[in-house]
Amino acid sequence: MMLASGSCAKEARFLLLSLLLFAAWKAGRGQVHYSVPEEAKHGTFVGRVAQDLGLQLEELVPRLFRMASKGSGDLLEVNLQNGILFVNSRIDREELCGRSLECNIHLEVIVERPLQVFHVEVEVKDINDNPPVFPATQKNLFISETRALDSHFSLEGASDADIGANALLSYRLSPNEYFSLGIPTNDEQVKPLQLVLKKHLDREIVSELLLVLKATDGGKPELTGTVELHITVLDVNDNAPVFDKAIHRVKLLENARNGTLVIRLNASDLDEGSNSHILYSFTTDVSPDPEASFHIDSASGEIKVNGKIDFEETKLWKLQIEAVDKGNPPMFGHCTILIEVLDINDNAPELLVTSLTLSVPEDAPLGTVIALIGVTDRDADSNGQVTCSLTPHVPFKLVSTFKNYYSLVLDSALDRESVANYELVVTARDGGSPSLSATASVSVEVADVNDNAPAFAQPEYTVFVKENNPPGCHIFTVSARDADAQENALVSYSLVERRVGERVLSSYVSVHAESGKVYALQPLDHEELELLQFQVSARDAGVPPLGSNVTLQVFVLDENDNAPALLPPGAGGGGGAVSQPVARSVGAGHVVAKVRAVDADSGYNAWLSYELQPEARGARSPFRVGLYTGEISTTRALDEADAPRQRLLVLVKDHGEPALASTATVLLSLVDSGLPPKTLSRISVGDMDPQAALVDVNVYLIIAICAVSSLLVLTLLLYTALRCSAPPTEGACGPGKPTLVCSSAMGSWSCSQQRQQRVCSGEVPPKTDLMAFSPSVPPVLRSGDIGEQQEICGNQAPPNTDWRFSQAQRPGTSGSQNGDETGTWPNNQFDTEMLQAMILASASEAADGSSTLGGGAGTMGLSARYGPQFTLQHVPDYRQNVYIPGSNATLTNAAGKRDGKAPASGNGNKKKSGKKEKK
Incomplete structure (x- = not known):
């Protein structure tokens, strides 16, 4: 502490010690108190504020140490290097506080990380x-x-x-x-x-x-x-006017109206005449000019309000009144009027909001200080006592930290995804009657944190891609949404790497990190890979990042890229040039040879048909080939006019678009029946007599016909009984819910309904072997019936893999009395000749050890010798299903796998397309 005189150094040291002890005592109470003389020079030491507040000097700058004062400007400053509070500019106590007995500078010391607020009071001493x-x-x-x-x-x-x-x-x-x-x-x-x-x-x-x-x-x-x-x-005039009282005390409400009577003065003069005639007036005084607020009647002595009376400006008026007579010379009398101004509640509270943070993280802990709020009211007593309140139902509250100071703190958890910004209203209300209030708005922005992982619309997607796609083809686009904001919502995509067979997944497909587009890196082969299942991961850019996965099932759709392959003669086929002896004594309809072929494709692309080339048919050709069996049989009895060597060209082609074909050459040698039995048997059936073989075949045929007929009759009776019984409960034995299956091909839509029928008997679990397919287009496609279509490889939708049977393409045997050479089947009846061909095939193959019903190597359904040529996964198993021609039925195997679709009744050239769904 520095004083103006050197002779008072000891007293100054004692005063400084007292002030330091007092400041330390105040710091223990949460407030530090210092004192400084007015007019102190720049740099005058005030106090070690950092040390007294318990702050470390090295943390002042990192913790953003700063000091704020209301209405005091930059009078005081803190040295951040040593934490000393010093005088920064001239302090004039009279200018700062007037004639007030107490003159204090209130400082707010604020540090952050964590936020702390201290109150420092500096008393300005008068010199x-x-x-x-x-x-x-x-x-x-x-x-x-x-x-x-x-x-x-x-x-x-x-x-x-x-x-x-x-x-x-x-x-x-x-x-x-x-x-x-x-x-x-x-x-x-x-x-x-x-x-x-x-x-x-x-x-x-x-x-x-x-x-x-x-x-x-x-x-x-x-x-x-x-x-x-x-x-x-x-x-002369030797008597002055005299007032009845030397001092008058008056109380007056502030804001009194002009003309309000304050007091009526009374002075007397013992003289007579003009020497006793008194005039009243204000005398000059150091108090504020009274004539700005009051008016005195010079004749009557009445003092009235003539201006603004404000308690906040002047609490006490001291008026000097002079009474002068008209004597010569005049004589004077004086009195004093003390006017006490009474306060009324005419000032609303004032709010000063100091925001400490621009935004609050949504994971901020409870008690985080958001802003400082200072409240003032110029009124006195209860009129100046202010209470603050906050907008209800917000996750914040007000905490009183010091007299007329509040802190806005976090009271409950925040969620930016629910509310991103709060507009708070702070209301300050005084204790007057009626009370006055003031409001201040505080905007609190909730900052985002990474608390939401990217989410896909569904857990998995099914994608159809045609095989032989061009490299780099776009097959699908995944998209995930993140409820967060900015970089926390910036989603990137990547593959979840795994091995597919001997290769890694990334050699097949890739995903664009930003757009989520999935590309096929190489042509896909249906025969090598029918289903490619993998996961795509979505990760946001938050710290730490969050993510989720979605599964993609990519079905590779078959294209007709494999021509039929003829089986070699050693495998029972008729590939290449096959020489086969035929006895001239065989009758019409006798099977003399069979051409076997397989196709690596599936569905229509693997469904083979056989036909004789025009040069092999001729006008009276004694042979024909089964459209779907490949069996070469006689159309009539052979005679001597027929050439001894017959050369037949059989064209084997699939039903793909475009169709692919192969040609087989069959050489038949017509021999007389008079040859030795051993030779004949070697040429025709086997190492047995032809008549004995025929007898054996007839026995097998009769047994097979009886067995199959009995099984068919029992099945029909059981089915009829179940249909005529009480209707089963829905979901157990009733018809399944029809599923609308649609596909898009080059922008056009074709739809069909697939309905599954279940056959039940007692408590036996329902069978799903019989599935009816109705190729009808629904009149109205409701929302949800057709899923969102994805662009597949150059705006191509997945092709329809249903078999397109026409009336001329339904399976049948050559020589059937119910059809023609093309195998046309009549509607709404079962072709008994087809059944006989199946039984004959089974009996013949049982006799010679070839594959039976159920398929052999590379085929299923009908035998490899007498059945239509289908691939392993698409040929129906006739042991486990019932095929009803002409009834729009779909053949399924025991596992419920789709094999093909029979043609609809009516126009055989009309095609229906649609996805098959497994019931």
């Missing part, structure tokens, strides 16, 4: 820097010579802007023999300073006196002020 000042440098007094001894003449005292001892004035009059100075005691401070007459005046001796009145304050060093008293001695 004697203002001398006493009189209202005027010269005062003229007119005193009659007839005035009695001990007469008192009021003088206007001096004023000192300082306070305390520095403003305690003492007066001294220059030496003279006529007048002394009447100084009021401490209890009579309201009385004016008076000049007392000690000796009678005689104008003839002394007509004028010039005295000097000196005022000295109590500061160290002392400061003085002077006024010259010019006294003129008058004659």
Whole structure:
């Protein structure tokens, strides 16, 4: 602490020690108190604020140490290197606090990470820097010579802007023999300073006196002020006006209306005539100009309100009233009026919001300080007592930290995805009646954190891609949404690597990291890979990143890219040029040879048909080939006119688009029946007599016909009984829910309904071997019936893999009485000749050891010798299913796998396409 005088160094040191102890005591109470003299030089030490607040010097800068003060500007500053509070600019106590007895500078010290707020109070000490000042440098007094001894003449005292001892004035009059100075005691401070007459005046001796009145304050060093008293001695009018009271005390409400009567003065004069006629007026004083707020009637002495009366500006008015008579010379009387202004609640609270953070993370802990709120009210007592409240139903609350200071803190958890911004309203209300209030808006933005993983619309997707696609073909687009914002919602995609057979997944497909587009890196082969199942991972850019996976099932659709392959003769086929002896004695319909072929494709693309080339048929050709069996049989009895060597060209082609074909050459040698039996048997059937073989075949045929007929009759009876019984409960034995299956081919849609029929008997589990397929287009496609179509390899939808049977393509045997050479089947009846061909095939293959019903190597359904040529996964198993021609039925095997679709009744050229769904 530095004082103005070096002689007071010891007292200054004692005062400094006391202030430090007091500051330490205040810091323990949550507030640090310092003091500093006014007019201290720049850099004057005030206090070690960082040390007193318990802060480390090295953490002041990292924790954003700063200091804020209301209305004090930059008077004080803190050195961040040593934590010392020092004077930064000139401090004038009189300018800062006026004549208030207490003058304090309130500072708010704020540090962050974590946020702490401290309150520091610096008291500004007064120094004697203002001398006493009189209202005027010269005062003229007119005193009659007839005035009695001990007469008192009021003088206007001096004023000192300082306070305390520095403003305690003492007066001294220059030496003279006529007048002394009447100084009021401490209890009579309201009385004016008076000049007392000690000796009678005689104008003839002394007509004028010039005295000097000196005022000295109590500061160290002392400061003085002077006024010259010019006294003129008058004659005659020797009685001055006298008030009934020397001091008048009045109470007045602030904001009183103009014209409100404050007081009516009464003064009297013992003289007569004009010497007793009194006029009232205000005298000049150091108080604020009274004429700006009051008006005095010079004749009646009434004082009324004539301006704004504001308690917050002036709490006490001190008016000096002068009464003067009209004597010659005039005589004066004086009195003092003390007007106490009463406060009313005319000032609303004022709010000052200091935001500490621009945004609050949604995972911020409870108690996080969002903003500081300061409240002031210029009124007094209960009118100035303010309480604050916050908008209800928000996750924040107000906490009182100091007098008229609040902190806005987090009270409950935040969720940016629910509410991203809060508009809070802080209401301050005083205790007046009626109370006044003020509001302030605080906008709190919730900052996002990465608490939401990317989410796909569904857990898996099914994609259809044609085989032989071009490399780099776009097959699908995955998309995931993230409820977060900015980089936390920035999603990137990647493959979940795994092995597919001997190769890695990334050699087949790739995914674009930003768009989610999935590309096929190489042509896919249905014969090598029918289903490619993998996962795509979506990850956001948050820290730490969150992610989720989606499964893609890519079905590779078959294309007709494999021509039929003829089986070699060693495997029972007729590939290449096959030579086969035929006895001339065989009758019409006798099977003399069989051409076998397989196709690596599936569905229609693997369904083979056989036909003789035109040069092999001729007008009276004795042979024909089964359209779907490949069996070469006689159309009539052979005669001597037929050439002994017959060369047949059989064209084997599939039903793909476009169809692929292969040609087989069959050489038949017609031999007479008179050859030795051993030779004949070697040429025709086997190492047995032809008649014995025929007898054996007939026996097998009869047994097979009886067995199959019995099985068919039992099945039909059981089916009819179940149909005629009580309707089964839905979901157990009733018809399954029809599923709309649609596919898109080059922008056009074709739809069909697939309905599954179940056959039930007692408590036996329902069988799903019989499936009816109705190729009908629904009249209206409801929303949800057709799923979202994905662009597949250049805007191509997955092709329809249903078999397109026409009326001319339904399976049948050559020589059937119900059909023609093309194998046309009549509608709504079972072709018994087809059944006989199946039985004959089974019996013949049982006799010669070839494959039976159920298939052999590479085929299923009908035998490899007498059945249509289908691939392993698409040929129906006739042991486990019932095929009803002409009834729109679909053949399924025991596992429920689709094998093909029979043609619809009616126009055989109409094609129906649609996806098959497994029921």
